[in-house]
Amino acid sequence: MTDLSAFADLDLDRARRRGYPEAVFCAGKTESQVAGIAAEMRTHPEVVTLFTRATEAHAAAVRKELPDALHDEEACLLAWPPTPPAPTGGPVAVVAAGTSDLPVAREALLTARYLGRHADLVVDVGVAGLHRILGHLDLLRRARAVVVVAGMDGALPGVVAGLISAPVVAVPTSVGYGAAFEGLAALLTMLNACAPGVAVVNIDNGYGAGHLAAQIAAPA
Amino acid sequence: MTDLSAFADLDLDRARRRGYPEAVFCAGKTESQVAGIAAEMRTHPEVVTLFTRATEAHAAAVRKELPDALHDEEACLLAWPPTPPAPTGGPVAVVAAGTSDLPVAREALLTARYLGRHADLVVDVGVAGLHRILGHLDLLRRARAVVVVAGMDGALPGVVAGLISAPVVAVPTSVGYGAAFEGLAALLTMLNACAPGVAVVNIDNGYGAGHLAAQIAAPA
Amino acid sequence: MTDLSAFADLDLDRARRRGYPEAVFCAGKTESQVAGIAAEMRTHPEVVTLFTRATEAHAAAVRKELPDALHDEEACLLAWPPTPPAPTGGPVAVVAAGTSDLPVAREALLTARYLGRHADLVVDVGVAGLHRILGHLDLLRRARAVVVVAGMDGALPGVVAGLISAPVVAVPTSVGYGAAFEGLAALLTMLNACAPGVAVVNIDNGYGAGHLAAQIAAPA
Amino acid sequence: MTDLSAFADLDLDRARRRGYPEAVFCAGKTESQVAGIAAEMRTHPEVVTLFTRATEAHAAAVRKELPDALHDEEACLLAWPPTPPAPTGGPVAVVAAGTSDLPVAREALLTARYLGRHADLVVDVGVAGLHRILGHLDLLRRARAVVVVAGMDGALPGVVAGLISAPVVAVPTSVGYGAAFEGLAALLTMLNACAPGVAVVNIDNGYGAGHLAAQIAAPA
Amino acid sequence: MTDLSAFADLDLDRARRRGYPEAVFCAGKTESQVAGIAAEMRTHPEVVTLFTRATEAHAAAVRKELPDALHDEEACLLAWPPTPPAPTGGPVAVVAAGTSDLPVAREALLTARYLGRHADLVVDVGVAGLHRILGHLDLLRRARAVVVVAGMDGALPGVVAGLISAPVVAVPTSVGYGAAFEGLAALLTMLNACAPGVAVVNIDNGYGAGHLAAQIAAPA
Amino acid sequence: MTDLSAFADLDLDRARRRGYPEAVFCAGKTESQVAGIAAEMRTHPEVVTLFTRATEAHAAAVRKELPDALHDEEACLLAWPPTPPAPTGGPVAVVAAGTSDLPVAREALLTARYLGRHADLVVDVGVAGLHRILGHLDLLRRARAVVVVAGMDGALPGVVAGLISAPVVAVPTSVGYGAAFEGLAALLTMLNACAPGVAVVNIDNGYGAGHLAAQIAAPA
């Protein structure tokens, strides 16, 4: 067994202190490092643990230690214990501008659910066809926080923010090519959104967006 | 009198629809354009109006039409009617890393107040002296949303987010020189904050941050 | 009298060859250089001449040589002969997202008119309030080419292109601050517009956009 | 069969509304998502569908559902129904500066044809040998819209625009190395073209350029 | 045997002149080039040689010539002779913000040791949980130089510098994604650290940081 | 009298804790803010205070409160008490590549002296004439730390580091034009210096470099 302290100093108090799950960012970690952390968490079932950006190999390593962990392949995410907590607080809506934005959107959706919120997903509603987003206005206006995931021109969050009163958490994605510059174009668009009420997280950071939405929609 | 429709199409319904004030971004507008808008708003006292990024000349133009408007010179902001609404919802805290971040922090503070929140300001608590921010933990942990304003390395929001459960709205400022690249360094730092729970707005966008914090802390 | 050949080689044949006006880009030219060109053009009334990016000093220099030249101060443009040609071809629409985009929008509007098109202007119709742009759909759908001028997030051209069949010529402006990066954010947004049918010109290049729209809407 | 609504919301009305084909951008979509869309389109033969940026695997998935779809391997494009509509409107010319620009140029060429235009292709006419482009002047001057595809220095569109009266749609390509920065150099060159009449689309966006050229050359 | 002079001009005098090891940067060198250098060094056991950025293939080539060379796989580093010199001067501390920063941190650690310093490693102490770094204050305050390795937001060096009197050598890493821009975000953060006493080396340059720390902590 | 706590939270304990002066970065502070801090420091003569980046107006405000403060106009720096402490530790050398780098070099020089080191200045020794830097080798080799200040190509620190054993603190300056990009070129050069032993601070950050050199050369 690898000695955990050689590469990680788990901060379970932080999870307890802040009242939120422990998240293990798998990218850049070896399979044996991820396995070591999974083994450690097995002894802490009171803390929800999310393994994000997990490759298939990471996932196998986690499930060897935590066989009943949920694994969402599209979102590259594992969660343990596998069942999310019962929802509290307000509802969260996650909106994906295009089909290619789905992996990031699902990461946000699942994160919000494992942080204890009710969360719904709306897909393929880019600004090139406004009637599509307008068709979901009721759902969006009921939400306490809306995550909007978009690549390419990243214009959707500003349009959504102009339609609702709740805060919009905007997630630029690396979807696109050329002058999309791996998500930079969408990031800049969102930072410059004309409508107030848009806050931005890192490119492709579905986890961070879902976390933030869950915090915003937390019970008062 | 200038013909308003030649340069602006005020969207008071939006203000009413979204339940928030009308904001007039003065930068790039001529004094007579700003005056024209101010004159129009005089007939709509039911809508709180904020004039942001107002130069001294803009401010004079506004106050000629709305003599009792509040003018905060440090924040370059005018508000009319001058008295903010009675606070509802949860408390907001605004934190400024350094003295030079004060204008942006005050813009956030006043915006939150004019959107109807109780809001407090904490100043000069950069990460180079951790005891300073730690001395304000009680205030920060009571807030429903915390705005953190920082230039240079922009490290403060991530540190604050690690200490509290509420969402952090991070505002990079253009304070700094050289490789600060007019706020770009702080912006990137904040987008990459290790702690979840940090959402970012545009460089120097105190208005957007205050608006967002007010939305987060709105009554459920 | 300055010797024109020392600094300029006017290409009136090009104007004739391509069938369009001669344009003198004043920025970077001295007043006496601009005056020298104006004096030369006085002998060529058969060629429409546009002086773009003219400061007040440039304008004075031009009008000393061509006293009846039209001078649009907001657009920083002079035209001589002062009356635009009678319109031919299809109609052009110029749309400005915000009040601050007006100088660029007017440069496009006047250029299209002096190239012989009928051209209309629509102002302050940013995406934060969709009903504003939707209120002008008839005008937009009648146009043979639509110029859309927008700073900040630059999202408007993509939304317009999704609503009409004619080509959209998008002009990013340097309006905005912080991560707008002097128009770069809007430029990238427009290059990545989800809707096909959007072509982009340089930041603040109202002249180029108006010229292009006039070419698109030229009689077949 | 995958449930289409889980990842896509086809907007066939948009195609009909704008009078142009439906385009499916395959990059970032799974083969089964592309197949699902292809299956759906089989029931809508009245709408021309283009599958762009299709890998060999995408192409196989499409042709399993639409066996008679045209597949142009160099352009990474499939079209269904396979025969383009009879040409209307004015002619389009597509010019490729170098051999390596051919895939993008062919994408533009085919898009223009499937949008109903007559379109010709001219290849390997970079500015290092001016006589080559000059040898095609007749063809270029007959076109109602000219698409110019170029990587590296991206200088060709400006030269072409100086020679003709019709609008030039410039497509920067990622051809080149080093300070070409994956097409950024060519993109900037084109945005700064000295000759008016140049509009720019995203790097490698042959589809967008062909679409725009077809719109420009549409019957009045 | 390859002729060494065809591709390298070893500067052993420099090593002797500056009193430090010879370092062979393997990236970009062929295996046979690296082997040729290793063979040459075998005749100079009085000079400590470090092979940095060595792939497995590089390592095998080196060990064919220098079978007893130390090979640290995580740090991608080989050292020969294998035993570091006895420590002189002051102690060095190497701090890694996250698990993924370990390869770079170990490169720094080993470099400092092979330059003759006592060096300790502290891991997984990012700013999101301040108590973790605070728990190591004694070790940090005893060091004559502290290397701080961090990716993502790169905020740790500034926090450490505010807590100690010794110089901090900051190493940004390419750990992160999106707006981390391969280490650029962390690099900018460190260059803008609010606390004085932070000097920065190239992204992922563990070797340079360890070298510098060893120079700072050298015997007076 | 301005209320100091409204804009600053002086951390004199930090100065004492770290054993170094308090520095007041004047850029971005109003004159009255700087004056308020100066007045406060008057009651703490046991702490050396440096006012950096002081305009003439800032300097006047400081000297009204601290009339005997030293004011170095070229370095835009004030120090109080005016006499630096008696030197301890090892010597520091400050090298300026060109005449225009002098203001930054002097800021480094004075900072090192007020932190208690002996410090010498060498000027106008750029790499275009190697014999100039070679003529100062004795001085450079005696130093415990060498600050090298250079703009334009920023090549000097790497050359110096190849000649000596002590650490080089490199300061890029914004001297230059065009592709110097306000110091970015020099910054990148220094981060990529071929010789180990080069650490870099922010562009134009003479204060930080002098501080770091003083820490490196501090008594063991």
Place this chain on the structure above:
Amino acid sequence: MTDLSAFADLDLDRARRRGYPEAVFCAGKTESQVAGIAAEMRTHPEVVTLFTRATEAHAAAVRKELPDALHDEEACLLAWPPTPPAPTGGPVAVVAAGTSDLPVAREALLTARYLGRHADLVVDVGVAGLHRILGHLDLLRRARAVVVVAGMDGALPGVVAGLISAPVVAVPTSVGYGAAFEGLAALLTMLNACAPGVAVVNIDNGYGAGHLAAQIAAPA
């Protein structure tokens, strides 16, 4: 009299050693520093001295010490002794794409002349009208080195290089706006010129281009 050694270490041996003039880059130097250097040069009439980037104030300071110095105001250049040496070597041609490029072109022209070459100037021959450059082919083909100065799209050097056999020294200028990014666009274009035979110097660096052309055209 200022002590020259406090800010400059003139390297007249270098001038003699390399056989070229001494150049004093005035930007960033104070008037008294420039005057000090001018006074020193008065005692070395055997060395041609060029004062580049001289403001009016710099020029006055120089001419107080060297009253007969040539001053070209457009090029911001002074030369002393005032008469250039008799031409040797091959001829140099300097080409300016636009009127606004003239200051840089004249700096190149005069530098080449003061380094002892015959040099001619051709103006306003941008690629938007190819016949203009084609009209100067004889002059260009006679030159031993051709300097091409261009802003905006920077396309001219590549076109010229395709027409002649001699090397082209390309000078991007900061002429332009928006996505010209202060000369960056032209710089990238020139670095990616399709035709071989183009070498690039810094943005606006007329001096460097003229110097290089003079070296290329030097007597064998």
Place this chain on the structure above:
Amino acid sequence: MTDLSAFADLDLDRARRRGYPEAVFCAGKTESQVAGIAAEMRTHPEVVTLFTRATEAHAAAVRKELPDALHDEEACLLAWPPTPPAPTGGPVAVVAAGTSDLPVAREALLTARYLGRHADLVVDVGVAGLHRILGHLDLLRRARAVVVVAGMDGALPGVVAGLISAPVVAVPTSVGYGAAFEGLAALLTMLNACAPGVAVVNIDNGYGAGHLAAQIAAPA
């Protein structure tokens, strides 16, 4: 046999007109396209043809058509006819800063030779050890043009230019990591070289540098 005119328009007149070889840039071309060109060139033995950036597969395709072509694997270059012309004009020196710069340096070396110059190669003479470059001064001072190839900090060309009278053609390489940004750092360094007499070509453009050096050193 592929129809050559479908993808290339060989410009053998240009080669003859400019008096230099035809170069085929293989990157981005298919093997069959390269083979088609090779087959065509077989009928033109009077023109020297260089195939640059050739992969092994490209090389095999060329040698199937031109079996006796020279193939330099390190330089990724083929030449046909295989024997370079007898040298004329002045000598060329090619200098590589590090071992990893050799492929680019050899491309320059061979290009210069096939353009008819005598050319020598000097390797591994980076600025970190000045005595190494100083040891080759005689060779460098005899050359009519010197190509200097360097990655990382790119400082060598400026140092060389300060030591010789002939022009330096600087080639930045993509050697390095982190803030080398694939050669951008070296490129900027070279553009800002303090010594006059440095001209820069694209990153990794050994062909362009060798071509330019051959032009400079051509017989008068």
